[in-house]
Structures are given as C-alpha cells and as structure tokens.
Amino acid sequence: MRLKIISFLLIFSVVVFPSIIFKGMTPFVENESFVLSNENVVASIGNDGLLENLALKDTMFDAVYNMYFTLDKSKVSFEEIKVSDNKKILAYGTNGVKDVIVEYSLIKDGLHVSVLSKEPKELRVFFKESDLDPIFLKEKNYTFIQCRHVAYGIFFPNALSMYRIGALMFLSIKSVPVNDYSKFDFDIILDKDIHHLKEKLGLIDYQNKYIVLDTQNKPVDNIKVVMLNGDTPVDVSTSKLNGEIYFSGNGDNFKLLNEDLKIRNFTKDRIFLDSPKETKFLWKPYLTGLSTDSVYVVFKVNKPSTAVLFINGKMIEDNLYDTFHMIKVDNLTPATVYDVEVVAAQLKEKISFKTAGDKKYKFLVYGDTRTNTDWHKIICDEMSKEKALFVLHTGDLVESGPQLFEWDFFFNTGHTLFSRTPIMPVIGNHEHNAVYYYQAFMPPRKGGGDFLKQWYSFDIGPVHYIVLDSNVQENTNLDFYQTQWLENDLKKTTKPYIIVLFHHPFFSNVKGRGQEFREKWHNLFVKYKVSAVFNGHIHHYERFFKDGVMYVTTGGGGAPFGYGLYSSDVSYLPFSKASAAGYLHYIVGNVEDGSIHFVVKAVAKEENRKLSKVYKILDEFDIYARNTRN
Structure with missing residues (x-):
C-alpha cells in the first residue's frame, strides 16, 4: 500500500554519506544511505524505517536505541524508505488498515518528525533510551531526557500525556490537516545537558x-x-x-x-x-566485538579524561570526557595482528589482537566465573597462553550484575586474557539483566532484545555463532520475539557450522539440575542442523549428543563446584557422552578443514576443600560440517 504523496514530498535521489561511527550502548548503523547530517547533529534511520541513531556531532554519543509508532492503537510497520533531494528521509508503511508516511528532517539542533495519514484518530510515539541511568524531567510542553553525554528535549505540542511504561510514551489525538491528509509533528532537540536545553528554549x-x-x-x-x-x-x-x-x-x-x-x-x-589524587584503571583495557575489520577497545578509569589509541601508526581519539571509554577501531585488514597503546591521562597500557579472517583458527569457551576471583585468575592466565582468536563466555560472569564493584573484579582478574583475546559473552542469571552487562560488551553486529544485544549472532570464518538469553521466560512476548529472531537467523546462514550459546542447559545427569526443556529451540536446532550448543549454569562439565546436536555444559570458570555427579542424585541419560566434576576447566575449539576439534582442559581440581593445579584433558570430541551430515 502506498499513499499519493503531497507535492512537496515528490522527488527522490539516494544521498551517500561517508562512514560514520556513533558512540554509546547501541551504536549500530544498518544503512549509511539513510543518514541526515548538518553542522550540529547527525541522525540515521534503520532499514525498518525507524529512528536508529541521533547524536551531537561533537560527541557522536547516541542514547535513543528505539523509537516506534502506533496509529489508532495499531503498530506501524514500514515497507519502503527513500531519501529526498531536499535532505529528508521518508518511510512508507501501514498500521494494517491505513497507510502511513513518516518524514524525518533535521532542524538546527535536532530532528523534526512528521507522521501523515488519512483521518488518524490517535498517535502514540514510544522512545526507548539507551543509557545507564537517564534522568527525566517534564516542563511545559517539553520532556527532557538527560543521558551520559547528551540531553534530548522532546517537543510534542499536541501531546495529551507522557509517561513511562518500559518506554517513554507520548499520546496525541489532535492532528493538523494538510490537504487531504492529517499530520502529527514533533521535534527532538539536542544539547549537552538539560540546563543548556532550557536556556536554548527560553525556559529559564x-x-x-x-x-x-x-x-x-x-x-x-x-x-x-x-x-x-x-x-x-x-x-x-x-x-x-x-x-x-x-x-x-x-x-x-x-x-x-x-x-x-x-x-x-x-x-x-x-x-x-570526593576526587582521587591519581588516575588509575578501574577496568583495565580489554577487547570485545571482534570481526574481520573491527574491534572494540574498552576500559574504565577512576577520574574523567579523554583517551587516545595508537595502533600501527594510526591515532584514534575519543573526545568523550568520561571515566568509561568504548572505542571502535575499524577499517582494519582481515587476519592481521595489531598492537595498541591505550592512553588516558597519564596512564598507558599495551594490548594486542588479531582480526578475524582466517578459515582455520582457535577459540575458547568457558563460563560461570563468579564468586572466586583467585580461581578465575588461574583459569584466565592459563587460557591466555592458548593465543586464541577470541573467547566465548557461557554466562554468570559475576556474582551480582547490579553491583558495580563485581565488574571491577571481573575485568581486572581477566586482564591477561581479555587484553589479547576479545570476549563475546552470554548473559546468565547472576547478571540479573543489569545495565552494566550491556554497557561492558558490544557484539560485532546488531542483535535483538534489550539494547539490541540481549541476543545476537556473528560469523567468523566457516562458523556462524548465535548467542541467546535463556533467562527469558518461556511463552512470553519476549520469548516469542527471541525465538522468531532465532529461526530467521538460522534460515539466513549458509555457514558449514552453527554454534549456539545460552546459559541454562537443557540436560544434566544430576536429577533436577537440567532446566525446563525448551522444545521449540531444540526442534529448531535439529531442523537447521546446529552443530553444537554450549551452556553454563551447572558448575561441572557434561556432554550430550541428541538428535544430531552436540550439547556441552561448561561451568568450571571459578564458581563453587557442583558435586552432584558424585552423589546418589546422578542418573546418566542414555545420550550422555562425558562428564567430570570438581575441575577448573575451559574448552579449546580448533577450526580445521572439515571439522572442529574440541579439547576440554582442566587446570585445577578441588579436593578436601583445597584447590591444586592440574593439567588434564577431560574430554575430546569433533563436530563436522552440516553438509557432510545425514
């Protein structure tokens, strides 16, 4: 369906902008053709026709990760997006009954949005903010959102109400007639803080x-x-x-x-x-979000500062004056080693990494690192010797995700590993879906759920990796969206291997320890020939092979051990292949020609409440390319 467009919306041509990098918790840009830019602000519209990024040019910090519309109480979806020669982006869609056009255009310090349809009765606009702990204020016809490095003033002149219901919602039932159509208008104005916005708007x-x-x-x-x-x-x-x-x-x-x-x-x-005298790292520099041409360098200091990276003769500046820095390093060469010097105030730290791109490589899997920091350090120090391309964590990184000091322990304990080996994690139950988890990590590309990275996927060489959130309660809307995303993602990949990770395992040989069986997921894994599934949560090692899918539980990263495998609660399932308890362990995956060979390595064992170092192979197994399996 398509409206006959008013004359001032008629002429189109594609406008291409140079590569841009947004900062913040959700800096994903799907299509750089759908970008608006002036001397003060920059905005991008996603392939779904919705606002994707909006930032001041001097910081590029974006703090709105989702804006969507309902017209007459039905959600609007868009089918076509175009860029006009008068620097406006137009999204054409429908609410299922009526055609809808949304027009995005820049004003001096922000974004103007117009929503057009025939005889609309009610428009609702929902904003989801993307920041740690934003501040909300309402004054006259303005609603202000203060985020870490940017403030938004939303001017919705005919809005009847504004409140938060998981998102910031504006309701308007008064539109303005324009020829044969009716139009709702609102502005989003940007500045560094609410006070400056109030000054700009004459409210002081x-x-x-x-x-x-x-x-x-x-x-x-x-x-x-x-x-x-x-x-x-x-x-x-x-x-x-x-x-x-x-x-x-x-x-x-x-x-x-x-x-x-x-x-x-x-x-x-x-x-x-209460300012410290000396600048120190709270989170020593680490790596995340690895791809063939980019990686994120992340660190936190105890005093605000700007930061600089020196990488193979190139200087990258982060002009955000902050204690937390997440810097994207892009335009890199695949399968290449890079050395980086991180500089913040008087601090200097060297890290290194290799970009993805090799068909053969080594990766690591481990999980459940909470509680025992000294145990976690032992396993990280041993894993760092592997010189793997990246490491996957199966969840429960910390004891309590909402406690900030727990993350200090995690990153400083794992510095030897994470400064050389980018980490891609799964969210566990002990993270409690805390915002610090989402602040700390960046997947290689946009996923779904909270901050567009509650679940995600990425490709490295011949392997497609899928990360899911098993904390999502079954048979809820969120479970539906995640499962729908999962099947769509499985359909699209053509990689020879698919590896899926989530925290709670389906199976255990210890009675009552296997989680509620998600039959929908298992059926999808079988249907699309998933190669292997890695889980954590249970603090020992187990491996199962069911319906052509290898299921592996690895929870030996430092949490208190579970000894149910030694008790009367044990009941070995007929498809159980291996098990071991009481070991600090990790898994090495070697991607080779025609197979991935896995080695499960123990580095310490607890006996009589004492931990002693060991070097033992607990298990070895192979998975094979999907097109070679029956």
Missing part, C-alpha cells in the same frame, strides 16, 4: 550559581551534576572551566550523573567532589 527565569571543587579545592570542569528536590530531579548542568555551574529551580541535594564519581559534601554555593 533565574539561575543559581555554584562552584565545583575537588579535594584540593581546585575547580573541576566538565562534570555533569543533577540538582534534586528530595529524590526528584530539578535540573542537570555541566561545570565550566573555572568550576562554575548554574541551575534553574530550587533543590536540596545533588548527585553526579557518573556514578564512578562521588560528591563529598556541598554548601550553599560550593559542591565538593
């Missing part, structure tokens, strides 16, 4: 001045501070070079937007930070 009558000082009473610049009245945010502002900071409204408390930093105390005109 008076200001209160403070000075931000460190522990040596020196002015601190570029720090975002939230003014509170009780627990309610009043304003968010950024300190200037001389430490001056201005707020509108009245508050009785303050907090920092960056939770790595703390306020020691404050007076009527001073805000004192």
Whole structure:
C-alpha cells in the first residue's frame, strides 16, 4: 500500500554519506544511505524505517536505541524508505488498515518528525533510551531526557500525556490537516545537558550559581551534576572551566550523573567532589566485538579524561570526557595482528589482537566465573597462553550484575586474557539483566532484545555463532520475539557450522539440575542442523549428543563446584557422552578443514576443600560440517 504523496514530498535521489561511527550502548548503523547530517547533529534511520541513531556531532554519543509508532492503537510497520533531494528521509508503511508516511528532517539542533495519514484518530510515539541511568524531567510542553553525554528535549505540542511504561510514551489525538491528509509533528532537540536545553528554549527565569571543587579545592570542569528536590530531579548542568555551574529551580541535594564519581559534601554555593589524587584503571583495557575489520577497545578509569589509541601508526581519539571509554577501531585488514597503546591521562597500557579472517583458527569457551576471583585468575592466565582468536563466555560472569564493584573484579582478574583475546559473552542469571552487562560488551553486529544485544549472532570464518538469553521466560512476548529472531537467523546462514550459546542447559545427569526443556529451540536446532550448543549454569562439565546436536555444559570458570555427579542424585541419560566434576576447566575449539576439534582442559581440581593445579584433558570430541551430515 502506498499513499499519493503531497507535492512537496515528490522527488527522490539516494544521498551517500561517508562512514560514520556513533558512540554509546547501541551504536549500530544498518544503512549509511539513510543518514541526515548538518553542522550540529547527525541522525540515521534503520532499514525498518525507524529512528536508529541521533547524536551531537561533537560527541557522536547516541542514547535513543528505539523509537516506534502506533496509529489508532495499531503498530506501524514500514515497507519502503527513500531519501529526498531536499535532505529528508521518508518511510512508507501501514498500521494494517491505513497507510502511513513518516518524514524525518533535521532542524538546527535536532530532528523534526512528521507522521501523515488519512483521518488518524490517535498517535502514540514510544522512545526507548539507551543509557545507564537517564534522568527525566517534564516542563511545559517539553520532556527532557538527560543521558551520559547528551540531553534530548522532546517537543510534542499536541501531546495529551507522557509517561513511562518500559518506554517513554507520548499520546496525541489532535492532528493538523494538510490537504487531504492529517499530520502529527514533533521535534527532538539536542544539547549537552538539560540546563543548556532550557536556556536554548527560553525556559529559564533565574539561575543559581555554584562552584565545583575537588579535594584540593581546585575547580573541576566538565562534570555533569543533577540538582534534586528530595529524590526528584530539578535540573542537570555541566561545570565550566573555572568550576562554575548554574541551575534553574530550587533543590536540596545533588548527585553526579557518573556514578564512578562521588560528591563529598556541598554548601550553599560550593559542591565538593570526593576526587582521587591519581588516575588509575578501574577496568583495565580489554577487547570485545571482534570481526574481520573491527574491534572494540574498552576500559574504565577512576577520574574523567579523554583517551587516545595508537595502533600501527594510526591515532584514534575519543573526545568523550568520561571515566568509561568504548572505542571502535575499524577499517582494519582481515587476519592481521595489531598492537595498541591505550592512553588516558597519564596512564598507558599495551594490548594486542588479531582480526578475524582466517578459515582455520582457535577459540575458547568457558563460563560461570563468579564468586572466586583467585580461581578465575588461574583459569584466565592459563587460557591466555592458548593465543586464541577470541573467547566465548557461557554466562554468570559475576556474582551480582547490579553491583558495580563485581565488574571491577571481573575485568581486572581477566586482564591477561581479555587484553589479547576479545570476549563475546552470554548473559546468565547472576547478571540479573543489569545495565552494566550491556554497557561492558558490544557484539560485532546488531542483535535483538534489550539494547539490541540481549541476543545476537556473528560469523567468523566457516562458523556462524548465535548467542541467546535463556533467562527469558518461556511463552512470553519476549520469548516469542527471541525465538522468531532465532529461526530467521538460522534460515539466513549458509555457514558449514552453527554454534549456539545460552546459559541454562537443557540436560544434566544430576536429577533436577537440567532446566525446563525448551522444545521449540531444540526442534529448531535439529531442523537447521546446529552443530553444537554450549551452556553454563551447572558448575561441572557434561556432554550430550541428541538428535544430531552436540550439547556441552561448561561451568568450571571459578564458581563453587557442583558435586552432584558424585552423589546418589546422578542418573546418566542414555545420550550422555562425558562428564567430570570438581575441575577448573575451559574448552579449546580448533577450526580445521572439515571439522572442529574440541579439547576440554582442566587446570585445577578441588579436593578436601583445597584447590591444586592440574593439567588434564577431560574430554575430546569433533563436530563436522552440516553438509557432510545425514
């Protein structure tokens, strides 16, 4: 279906922009043809016709990862997207009954959106933010969203209500007639903080001045501070070079937007930070999101700074003044070794990696590293000697995902491994779907679910890897979306091998330890000839072969061991192939011609509550290319 378009929307031509890299938790760009850019802001529209990225050019930090529409209470989907010669992007779709056009165009400091249809009664617009802990304020006809490095002011002149229901929702039942159609309009305006947005929009009558000082009473610049009245945010502002900071409204408390930093105390005109004297790494540099031509370098420091990477004679700057840095290194050569020097303030750290591209390579699998940091270090130090291309983690990285200090332990403990071997993880039950998990990792390409990376897939050489979230409750909408995504992903791949990873195993030889059997997933694995499935959750090693699919449980990364295999609870399933308990272990996968050979290596064993180092092969097995199997 297609509307007859109004004359001012008629002429089209494709506009191609140079490669762009957005920053933030969901910086995926599907199609660089659908990009709008002016001197202040840049936006991209996804292949689904929805806003995909929106950022200030000086930071490129995007904090909205999903915006979708319902018209007359039915969700709008788009079938065609075009770029006009007057620098507008048009998405053509339907709500199932009526045709809909969405027009995206840039204004000086943001994005203007128009939604057109015939006789629409009600428009709802939903925004899902992509940041750790955004601040929300409402004033007059504006709704403000403050994120880590950007603030959004949403001006919806005819909106009747705004509230959050898993997403920020605007409801409008008043449209403006345009010829034979009706149109809803709204703007998204950007700046570095809410206070500057209020100034820009003429919403400030008076200001209160403070000075931000460190522990040596020196002015601190570029720090975002939230003014509170009780627990309610009043304003968010950024300190200037001389430490001056201005707020509108009245508050009785303050907090920092960056939770790595703390306020020691404050007076009527001073805000004192509890700032460390020396800059140190909180998370030492590590690697994630490996592909043939890119990788992400990630680290965290205890004091805000900008950062620079030096890589094979090339300098990459991250101008975000922050404690957390995730820097994409792209335009790399496949199957090539790169040495990187990471510089933040006076800190320097060297790391190295090899891009994907070889048909033959080595990768690692392990999981359940929570609880025993010293045990985790033992296994990481041994795994680092393998010089593998990357490592897969089967979940339960930390004891409690919402506790920030747990992630400090994880990354510093695994630094020897993760600074050479990019990590691609699965979310486990101990992560509790915490936002820190999503902040810390970036898949090679966009997936689905929360932050577009709750589940994801990627290709390296002849292998297609699929990562799922088994914490999603069965027979829910989220389970439906993930399973639908899984089948679509399985249909598309032509790779000889498919390896699937999720946290909770289907099977165990210990009674009551196998999880609820997801028959839908197993049937899909059989139908599409999945080569192997790797799980964690149970803190020992087991392997099963059922209906042509190899199922492997590896949970020996440092969590307390499970000894059910030695008890009366054991009941070996007829398709069980191997098992071992009480070992710190990991799995090496060797991708070879015609097969992948796996070796399960134990590096320590617990006996009588004492851990002793061992070097033992627990198991070996092979999987074969799908087209060679019956």
